[in-house]
Amino acid sequence: MxxxxxxxxxxxxxxxxxxxxxxxxxxxxxxxxxxxxxxxxxxxxxxxxxxxxxxxxxxxxxxxxxxxxxxxxxxxxxxxxxxxxxxxxxxxxxxxxxxxxxxxxxxxxxxxxxxxxxxxxxxxxxxxxxxxxxxxxxxxxxxxxxxxxxxxxxxxxxxxxxxxxxxxxxxxxxxxxxxxxxxxxxDVMRWKYAKLLANLANAIEALSGVLTSEEGIALFRRARAEGEAVLGAAGIAYTSRDEEKSTRADKIRFEPFDGSPRGGGSSWQSLRRGAGSIEADYLNGEIALLGRLHGVPTPVNDVLQELADDAARRGRPAGALSVAELVAVVDARVGG
The missing domain is CATH 3.40.50.720 (NAD(P)-binding Rossmann-like Domain)
Structure with missing residues (x-):
């Protein structure tokens, strides 16, 4: 082939x-x-x-x-x-x-x-x-x-x-x-829907940098909770975090090998390169779409999608907001 x-x-x-x-x-x-x-x-x-x-x-x-x-x-x-x-x-x-x-x-x-x-x-x-x-x-x-x-x-x-x-x-x-x-x-889509839930962090990372703080992780948990509620309402199966963890085991480790700091994921890279577009519409936006179809509110993902899209259109650099600033914007829009 x-x-x-x-x-x-x-x-x-x-x-x-x-x-x-x-x-x-x-x-x-x-x-x-x-x-x-x-x-x-x-x-x-x-x-x-x-x-x-x-x-x-x-x-x-x-x-x-x-x-x-x-x-x-x-x-x-x-x-x-x-x-x-x-x-x-x-x-x-x-x-x-x-x-x-x-x-x-x-x-x-x-x-x-x-x-x-x-x-x-x-x-x-x-x-x-x-x-x-x-x-x-x-x-x-x-x-x-x-x-x-x-x-x-x-x-x-x-x-x-x-x-x-x-x-x-x-x-x-x-x-x-x-x-x-x-x-x-x-059942490969079970794995892809689980990855979708994990990728709800991408917009947070792109906007405020690699997730290391408790404040940023807490915001991701709010976005993921909406995603889990939506998939449950839609009857969409996804692999559990325990199943994912056991599958990965120790097969993929991150080990520094050239002195360079580890960068962010795909959405962070899009902003860093000034690509002019970002995949938030198909990550946080997928949860928003399913939420509207099944009557489940998704306010955190709605705001993250909007902010990530706006940052890409305006050519803003990756990590331009602090985590505290991002959380404040989200809370102001949806109520914290």
Missing amino acids: RYVIIGAGAVGGAIGGRLAQSGQDVVLVARGAQYEALREHGLVLRTPDGEHTHRPPVVDGPEALGELRADDVLVLCVKTQDSAAALAAWGPRPVAGGGTAAGRLPLVCAQNGVESERLALRTFQRVYAMCVWLPAEFVEPGVVRADGTPLTGILHLGRYPSGSDDTAHAVAADLAKSHFEAPVAD
Whole structure:
């Protein structure tokens, strides 16, 4: 199989780099400065076991790759707010032997949130969900840092909306050769909804910095409590924190390896880079949407979504507010 990594940023770069390192056939898809850096210098992947430079083929879009192969696996690693455009670009592409990518090829959604799978299933016939536990950071164009050890990440994988097949097991086997654990789960969305609850902290982290204070953790607990109430009202199952903890065990540890402080998660990185958009609409906003559908108030998530979106639009830097300032704003809006 050949892996076409659509969005070679932090997660895509780490997955693509590790797959290339284990001898898998990989194509990286990137844009702008990232595309130029990857094309000229290769992908530099910094990990606890060393710095690795990989030079798989790099393209800036489906037209540059031409006709797709029948054994291609498309791995969608863009932020969810960019999914619709990526799906529209890749879905109609011709595949050797006839047909299109949407009709013939497997598409793996290696993303936060739960919306991309729904978007993909409108056009793609073979959609797979992946729950991504993978601490990675886009350092600068061409350079990705992955802090996890001894595993780089744990990537639960299954058919969407449920089930598994030979393709899922084949992809999992390739990932298992590449510093990942990739359990095939018929109920993969249970894992993704649990990750959604954890990702409700992303907006807090983006707005006020990496969560270390009791005040910030308490705000996250308020957002998570709303999320749990919403999922309960909607009848949506998710894995417990005990199940997640036992699955991770000591398989992913964060160990400083180059003297650099650990940065924040994906939303923090979006503000730090001045990306102009953030995934809050598909994290806190997913809880807000379900809350409105099922009559459950979600005031904390409503405010966090609004503040994160506003910070991205205005180009505010990551961590511009103190935790105390953020809590004060939330309390003023919803009552503390």
